[in-house]
Amino acid sequence: MNDLSLTILPETADDAASIERLHERTFGPGRFAKTAYRIRETAPHRLDLSFTARIGTLLVASVRLTPVCIGEARGLLLGPLTVEPPFRQRGIGKKLIDRALAEAKARDHRLVVLVGDEPYYAKCGFKRIPKDRTFMPGPVDPARLLVCELVEGAFKGVCGPIRPDWDAVELAAE
Numbered sequence: 001m002n003d004l005s006l007t008i009l010p011e012t013a014d015d016a017a018s019i020e021r022l023h024e025r026t027f028g029p030g031r032f033a034k035t036a037y038r039i040r041e042t043a044p045h046r047l048d049l050s051f052t053a054r055i056g057t058l059l060v061a062s063v064r065l066t067p068v069c070i071g072e073a074r075g076l077l078l079g080p081l082t083v084e085p086p087f088r089q090r091g092i093g094k095k096l097i098d099r100a101l102a103e104a105k106a107r108d109h110r111l112v113v114l115v116g117d118e119p120y121y122a123k124c125g126f127k128r129i130p131k132d133r134t135f136m137p138g139p140v141d142p143a144r145l146l147v148c149e150l151v152e153g154a155f156k157g158v159c160g161p162i163r164p165d166w167d168a169v170e171l172a173a174e
C-alpha cells in the first residue's frame with residue numbers, strides 16, 4: 001500500500017453499518033460494557049469530526065469524536081479508533097487522529113479527551129490527566145484517561161465529570 005491509495009474522509013450516515021461491523025470484529029460485545037460507551041450511547045458523535053480511512057472503496061479504519069463537557073468546559077471524546085488488522089502498523093491510526101484533531105481545532109474546539117493507551121496516543125499530543133481531576137460515568141483506569149490541548153493551556157483549571165454535552169446535541173438537531 002502506498003499513501004496515494006489511502007483516502008481519509010468525514011464519516012457519512014452511509015458508513016454506519018460498515019463501522020458497526022468493524023467495531024464488532026475489533027471489540028466484540030464487550031464494547032457495550034466500556035465506560036466510554038455510556039457516554040457514546042446517549043450522545044451522538046459528530047459526523048463532521050469523525051473520519052473514515054479507505055483503501056479504494058474498502059473502509060479499513062474509523063475514528064469518532066463526541067461532544068462532551070469536562071466539568072464546566074466543553075470538549076470532545078475521541079473513540080472508538082479502529083483499524084482493520086491487515087492494515088495496522090502503516091500509520092493509518094495516527095493519520096486519522098491527526099485529521100480529526102486538526103478539524104476539531106479548525107472549528108474552535110479546545111480539548112479532546114479519551115480512554116486509551118498513553119504510549120500510543122502520546123505521539124498525537126495526548127497526556128495523562130492527573131488522578132482525580134476528572135472522572136467518567138463508570139470505572140476507568142486513571143492511567144488511561146488522557147487529554148490533548150488543541151489550544152495551549154486549555155486544560156488549565158478544568159476539572160469535574162466528563163459527560164455528554166447535551167447543548168451540542170440539541171444544537172446539532174436544530
Ligand SMILES: CC(C)(COP(=O)(O)OP(=O)(O)OC[C@H]1O[C@@H](n2cnc3c(N)ncnc32)[C@H](O)[C@@H]1OP(=O)(O)O)[C@@H](O)C(=O)NCCC(=O)NCCS
Binds near residue numbers: 079083092095116117
Ligand atoms: C490501536 C490501533 C488503532 C493502531 O492503529 P495503527 O494504524 O496500527 O497505528 P499506527 O500505524 O498509526 O501506529 C503504529 C505504532 O503504534 C504502536 N502501537 C499500536 N498500538 C499501540 C498500543 N496499544 N500501545 C502502544 N503503542 C501502540 C505500534 O507498535 C506502532 O509503533 P511503531 O511506529 O514504533 O512501529 C489499532 O491497532 C487498532 O485498531 N487496535 C484495536 C482497537 C484499539 O485498541 N483501539 C484503540 C482504543 S480505542
